Amino acid sequence: MKFSQAQVAGYAAVLAFGIAGPFLFPAYTIQLSVLWIMILFALTWDTMGGQMGYNSLGNILFFGAGMYICAIVQIAWAYDVAAYTSHAGAVKIDYTPEQYFSSLGAGLVAAGVGSVVFALIFGRIVFGLRGPYFAIGTLGVALAAGELVGTWDYVGGGGGITVPFYPGEATAGSTFFYFLCFPLAVASFIFLKWLYSTRFGLAINAIRDDEEKAEAMGIHTLRYKVLAWTTSAFFLGISGGIFGNIVGFIEPLEVAFPTVTFGIFMVVMSLLGGKGTLWGPVLGATVFHLIKETTWTYMLGWQWVALGALIIIIVIFFQQGILGWAQEKWPEKFGIVVDEDTSAEDSRREAAE
Amino acid sequence: MSEMIEIEGVTKAFGGIVANDNITLDVPEGRITGLIGPNGSGKTTLFNSIVGYHPIDSGSVRFEGKEISKLRVPGIARLGLLRTFQQTRIYSKMDCVHNMLISVSHRHEGVRDMFSKYSPEVTERAEALLEYVGLYQKRRLISGDLSFGQQKLLEFAMALMNEPRVLLLDEPTAGINPTLINGLIDRLKRANQEMGVTLFVIEHNMPVIMNLAEHIYCLANGRLLAEGPPEKIQKDQRVIDAYLGGHSLELH
Numbered sequence: 001m002k003f004s005q006a007q008v009a010g011y012a013a014v015l016a017f018g019i020a021g022p023f024l025f026p027a028y029t030i031q032l033s034v035l036w037i038m039i040l041f042a043l044t045w046d047t048m049g050g051q052m053g054y055n056s057l058g059n060i061l062f063f064g065a066g067m068y069i070c071a072i073v074q075i076a077w078a079y080d081v082a083a084y085t086s087h088a089g090a091v092k093i094d095y096t097p098e099q100y101f102s103s104l105g106a107g108l109v110a111a112g113v114g115s116v117v118f119a120l121i122f123g124r125i126v127f128g129l130r131g132p133y134f135a136i137g138t139l140g141v142a143l144a145a146g147e148l149v150g151t152w153d154y155v156g157g158g159g160g161i162t163v164p165f166y167p168g169e170a171t172a173g174s175t176f177f178y179f180l181c182f183p184l185a186v187a188s189f190i191f192l193k194w195l196y197s198t199r200f201g202l203a204i205n206a207i208r209d210d211e212e213k214a215e216a217m218g219i220h221t222l223r224y225k226v227l228a229w230t231t232s233a234f235f236l237g238i239s240g241g242i243f244g245n246i247v248g249f250i251e252p253l254e255v256a257f258p259t260v261t262f263g264i265f266m267v268v269m270s271l272l273g274g275k276g277t278l279w280g281p282v283l284g285a286t287v288f289h290l291i292k293e294t295t296w297t298y299m300l301g302w303q304w305v306a307l308g309a310l311i312i313i314i315v316i317f318f319q320q321g322i323l324g325w326a327q328e329k330w331p332e333k334f335g336i337v338v339d340e341d342t343s344a345e346d347s348r349r350e351a352a353e
Numbered sequence: 354m355s356e357m358i359e360i361e362g363v364t365k366a367f368g369g370i371v372a373n374d375n376i377t378l379d380v381p382e383g384r385i386t387g388l389i390g391p392n393g394s395g396k397t398t399l400f401n402s403i404v405g406y407h408p409i410d411s412g413s414v415r416f417e418g419k420e421i422s423k424l425r426v427p428g429i430a431r432l433g434l435l436r437t438f439q440q441t442r443i444y445s446k447m448d449c450v451h452n453m454l455i456s457v458s459h460r461h462e463g464v465r466d467m468f469s470k471y472s473p474e475v476t477e478r479a480e481a482l483l484e485y486v487g488l489y490q491k492r493r494l495i496s497g498d499l500s501f502g503q504q505k506l507l508e509f510a511m512a513l514m515n516e517p518r519v520l521l522l523d524e525p526t527a528g529i530n531p532t533l534i535n536g537l538i539d540r541l542k543r544a545n546q547e548m549g550v551t552l553f554v555i556e557h558n559m560p561v562i563m564n565l566a567e568h569i570y571c572l573a574n575g576r577l578l579a580e581g582p583p584e585k586i587q588k589d590q591r592v593i594d595a596y597l598g599g600h601s602l603e604l605h
Contacts, residue, residue, distance in 0.1 A: 198468045202447070202455035209444035216404065216438075217515060218430030218459040223467070276446070336448065339490045344480045 018182045022175050029174040033246060035289050036178075036185040040239050041266035042273065042281030043188055044232040049267060050275030051196065052228050053208030058126075058138030059232055060263035061145050064256035065118050066111035066237030067244035068155055071163045073110045077103035085156040097167045104164075108180075108241045115237025119230040127225050130211070139259065146257030160251030163244055180242045188235040193278055195231065204228050208276070265292075268311050274323030283322055356415075357382040357519050357551045358403065358434070363412035363422075365395075365402050372398040374575040375412070380519065385545050385552040387566030389559075389586075391596055394572040396555045397439060400521050404436045405429045417518070431460045433518035437525065439555075441504045445497030449488055449507055452496050453479035456511040479514060486510045486540065502529045506537070513544060519551040520544075526558050534558070538565055563587060571595065 003011070018036075022029040041063075048056045075081050078099060084091045095103065122141055129137045150158040166173030195201060203224045206214040214221055244250045257263075265288065273284020288310075295306040314321075320328065327334045341347045358380040365373040372395045380386045390396050402409045405425045414422040416434050424432075444452050454471050483489050486506040491499060496507055505528065512520055525541065526534050538561060544550050556562040562569065563583040571579045571586060573595040579586060586592055 195468070198470055199455070200467055202451050203467070205447050205451070206444045206455045209446050210442050213438070213442040213444065214455075215426045216430055216436060216442075217456055217511070218427050218435075219455070220427065220459060220462060220467075227467070335493055336495060337493050339493065341490065343484050343489055344477065 015186075018186065021182075022178045026171065029171070029178050030246060031293065033174070033178045033181040033242075035286065036181040037239050037243055038265065038269060038285040038289050039282050040181075040185045040188050040235055041262065042269035042285040043185075043192055044235050045266040046270040046275055046277075046281045047192060047195075047204075047228050047232050050270055050277070050281070051201070051208065052204040052225065053211075054225070054228075055132075055135045055267070056138045056229075056232075057135045057259070057263060057267070058140070058142035059236060059266060060257055060259055061122070061138075061142040062115040062118060062233040062236035063240035063243070063262065064142075064145060064149070064252070066115045066240030067250055067256045068149065068161075068240075069114040069237070070104075070107035070111040070241030071161055071244050071250055072155065073107035074103045074164050075161075077106065082154050085154065085161055093164045095164050095167060100164060100167050104245065108238050111237040111241035112234045113237075115233040115240075116230045119233035120226065123226040123229045127222060127229075139263075142257055142259050142263060146252045146259065149252040149256065156251075158252060160249055160255070162249050165248070166245070174246070177242055177246045181239070181246075184235065184238055184242065189278075189282065191235075192231075196278060200224065200227065205276075264311070268314060271319060271321055272314050274321030274325070274327075277321075277323045277327075280321050280323040287322070355382050356380065357417060358553065359413075359415040359418075360399075360403065361413045361415075363399070363402055363414060364410045365398055365407070366410055371575050373402060373409075376572070376575075376577050377412075378570050378577060378580065380551060380553045381568070382551055383545070383549060384568065385542070385554065385566050387562045387569040387583075388553065388555045388572065389557070389562055389569060389592075390572035390578070394595075395575040396572055397523060398575075399572070400436055400523055400555065403429075403521065404434060427459075430515075431458070433458070433460065433516070434521070435512050435515055435517040435519070436521035437508050437512055437523060439523040439527070441501065441508050441528075443496045443504050443508050443511065445495070447496060448494060449483055449492045449496050449499075450476070450479055452507060452511055453483060453514050456514040458515050458517075482510045482513055483507075485513075487536075502533060505529055509537075509540070513548065513550070516548075517550060519553060522552060522554045522556075524555055524557060526556065526561050534561060541565060559587075 021032045025032070045056065045059055048054045048059065072081055075084055075093065078095065079091065079093060126134060126137050126141065149155060155161055166176065203219055206219060207221055207224060211221060240256070244255070247255055250256055269284040269288045270281045271284065272288055273282065274280030291310060292307060295303040299306050339347070356379040360376060360378050363373050363376045364371065376399060388396050388399070401407055403414055405421065405428070409422055412422070413420060416429070416432060421429050421432070444455070454475065457475060480489060480492060483492050486509060488503060488507060488510065491503070496504065499507065505525070509525065526537060529537060541552060542565065545552050554562065554566060556565070566583060569581065569583055569586045570577060571592045578595055579589045579592050581589070
């Protein structure tokens with residue numbers, strides 16, 4: 001793969017910010033962690049909604065599933081989960097650092113794998129639906145998951161569950177989790193960048209543009225759809241596991257399956273940046289997060305109104321997003337050009353000269 | 354000479370409307386076969402029945418001797434039986450080269466192929482086919498921005514990219530600028546002769562189909578009305594009557 005100088009500079013700047021961020025702005029470590037998770041949200045939503053044209057409103061399912069799976073594994077490492085949740089607060093988890101980190105590691109792996117299993121199961125069901133029915137169907141699955149977990153006493157039901165505490169100072173904990181969020185977001189970006197450069201990328205784009213045509217051309221559409229869904233699920237599951245530990249306390253409706261906040265944010269961020277592009281979701285998530293935090297700070301009380309207005313504006317007037325708009329304005333920058341050469345022979349001759 | 358597609362007693366009804374009524378016909382290998390008939394005579398329904406778009410009510414469809422009437426669209430396409438659409442269908446937000454690349458055959462696609470990059474040979478073949486249909490210069494443009502005729506040519510090139518055994522073309526010249534039609538006919542014939550693709554073509558443009566096809570079937574009201582070489586079909590009174598709605602008027 002070849003990179004231009006501008007690209008190298010861009011990547012270097014993002015990585016430098018990613019590494020130095022929590023040290024330059026220690027007060028904002030958690031905010032920055034959430035920013036990387038938001039970027040991951042937008043990227044993984046875009047795999048489904050932008051690249052494949054399946055507007056999932058239920059991707060938050062995997063975030064919540066990963067969060068619960070990770071918490072259960074962490075607690076079950078040395079304790080009885082049912083006893084822990086039924087005596088809320090009475091049982092204190094006391095882990096040595098070694099126990100803590102090994103249980104967390106196992107929990108995050110289980111979160112990723114478990115979410116993939118969920119995606120395989122639900123994929124069979126929801127991929128029978130198309131267009132708006134898919135959006136509503138996935139929304140229903142996510143809402144139902146939140147409600148179901150709320151009645152499941154093993155994991156504390158609606159009362160929630162507290163995850164083991166980080167063994168050390170709170171600020172050290174924040175920094176530690178920041179350095180889980182940041183590499184995870186980068187890993188998902190690199191993985192998706194690679195994935196989109198393979199046949200997989202074109203296949204899901206083809207499904208987005210005309211699924212019936214893709215079928216008529218013999219593309220294994222279901223395989224690709226399930227794969228796209230499981231890819232989203234894997235990264236979302238792990239991010240959920242980490243986020244549960246950042247918050248420290250998991251409860252089904254507001255933290256694990258926040259369908260109307262995070263679940264909608266991932267769609268809006270991807271649209272804002274430019275869906276169906278690689279950098280769009282990154283850009284959209286960053287801009288959105290900045291706007292959101294600014295309104296929370298300076299317009300407290302009106303923050304939801306401001307955010308709602310922003311969402312309406314994006315959905316109605318700015319559907320193509322920042323990068324989509326740029327591509328319309330400067331198509332030649334995106335390689336959309338008429339070639340002067342009339343044949344491949346011409347091009348080869350020209351390249352040789 | 355072997356038969357590529359054998360259709361035997363195919364019937365398909367939508368509610369009370371029998372779109373295909375006990376149709377039996379063959380498409381011989383390596384030839385160009387035509388399918389004509391007035392609007393609503395069941396031509397596209399027959400195409401849909403062949404490619405597995407909907408289940409047929411009775412009868413059998415065999416492709417290279419293999420019964421395919423129980424298979425669905427993608428499975429049949431992977432066997433090498435491909436169709437193009439009456440309303441041109443391309444991947445409208447992707448550029449022409451990408452449209453071509455994803456149109457490669459998925460016949461033996463393994464898991465590794467799903468994550469493979471396109472080899473320079475495949476890209477070269479895509480560009481050569483785009484050049485073949487005269488779209489090389491526009492290969493980096495978003496295909497949805499092309500004119501209707503160009504989209505039709507792209508769809509044809511995509512079908513060739515798939516290296517099908519048989520290509521079912523649903524009105525390939527409809528909506529194409531008359532001056533380009535001759536070029537298209539020439540390309541269809543060359544695809545048939547040079548690439549060995551068997552063609553089965555629905556066409557309303559009589560001079561085109563008479564020029565193109567070696568054998569023509571005519572449908573009317575869901576039934577097979579007549580068949581034969583172009584010269585015979587052209588003179589067949591039943592065909593003339595069917596096209597003119599049963600009124601025996603003189604053609605000027």
